[in-house]
Amino acid sequence: MAAMRHGKYRFLAGAILPGLLLYAVFVLSPYAQAFYLSLTDWTGVSGQVTFVGLENYQRLLDDRSFLAALRNNGLMLLVVPLATIALGLLLAALVNFGGRRGSTMLAGIRGAEFYKIAYFFPQLLSLPIIAMLWQFVYHPNEGLLNGFLRAVGLDALARAWLGEPGLALWAVMAVLVWSSVGFYMVLFSAAMESIPRDVLEAAVLDGAGRLATLRRVIVPLLWDNVQVAFVYLGVLALDGFAIVQIMTVGPGGPDGATEVIGLGLYRSAFTYGKFGYAAAMGVALFFLTLAFAAIALRASRRERVELS
Template identity: 85%
Template sequence: MAALRHGKYRFLAGAILPGLLLYAVFVLSPYAQAFYLALTDWTGVSGQVEIVGLDNFRRLVDDPLFLAALRNNGLLLLVVPAATIGLGLLLAALVNFGGRRGSTMVGGVRGGEFYKVAYFFPQLLSLPIIAVLWQFVYHPNEGVLNGVLRAVGLDFLARTWLGDPHLALWAVAGVLVWSSVGFYMVLFSAAMESIPRDVLEAAVLDGAGRLAVLRRVVLPLVRENVQVAFVYLGVLALDGFAVVQVMTVGPGGPDGSTEVIGLGLYRNAFTYGRFGYAAAMGVALFFLTLALAVVALRAGRREQVELS
């Protein structure tokens, strides 16, 4: 029996240790290198590395461009998750409960599967491709958006969407929402479809309307999905590099109005050769993302405890 137990542990060690080794080499090791480089003034080319301690982090506090990027990422964090989750829940509810009311059920709309595929389509495109497409949409003279506004007699609403410092960031936020909402619509729709039918039937038989069913029955049961969506969308909002890099003038302009942390990191590392300073930006972004995830997960856990 002891020999059998010893063989079991040896089997478990042989199955787990290779995966742990790969994880340490390809995941933990790059993190450790980034933390180390953040304490140096390495240029990315020279073999000489001087330890400067926390000087790079002190420079971040006094860097107006980094502070602007931090502000812009904060605005995206407020807008993108809320708008995407709200639209995703609305579209999922319409697909699943927006059809004709039956005798004991609230039915979905006709052709709901088609709508799911149509809304999910942007997920098949990479973010750089989406950014290029939306450059044409936002073009001030030949763009689709201004063309539609002029065609319906709303010329006064036409703007240079990516050239106006007051509008450029919101134009980027709109692209991030558009590119993400289809995925979360399908996610929330799948969660709603998994709700037991008898629960919905009981609510309808008790006289609850569509809004009451959605607010008091459906939303509490998809709370965990919303929580996960908020974390992922928060990470997207704290990044935003690909869309800003491709779409905006500068990039990051005009006047730094679309500057984000990821863009500043890229510029400092590969344009200015300040890899140590860029690594400090990466470390700051890492801890911001980690804090967001911890706060979101703890808030969700606290709500579950209160509900129970």
């Protein structure tokens, strides 16, 4: 028995240790290097590295561009997850329960599978392609959006969507929501299909309408999915680099209206050669993301709803 036990431990060690070694080399080691570089003034080119302690972090507190990026990321963190989850839940509910209502059941709409594919289609496109497509949509003269507004007689609503400081960030957030909502619509739709029909029939018999059923029955049963979606979308909102880099003027403009932390990090490192300062931004973004995930999971914790 002792020999078998030792053999089991050797097998487990042989199976786990190579993976842990690879994880340490390719994941933990880069993190450690970033933490170290954030305490230096390394330019990214020379081999000379001077230790400056917390000076880079002190500079962050006085950097107006970084603080503006922090505010913009905060607004994106508030808007993008909430809008995407709300639209995803609504569209999933319409597909699964938006059909003709029977006496004791909520039926799905015709062509539900087609709608799922259509809504999921943006997931097949990379974010840079989506950003380039929406650049054309938002073009002030030849863009699809302004062209549509002018075609229906709403010329007064036509704008330079990416050229006005008060609208540019909202235009970017709309693209993030559009590109993400299809995936979460399909995710929530699959979760809704696993809800026992007798639960929904009981809600209908009690006189609950579709919105009431969605809010009081379906959402509580899908809360784990909603919680995970909120965390992932929050991480997306705290990044936002690729979409801002490609879509906006400057990039990050106009007048810093769409500046995000990831863009400032990229500019500091590869434009100004301040890799130590850029590493400090990356470490700050890492802890902001970690804190957000921990707070979101803690604040949204609920008792699991069990179905017997």
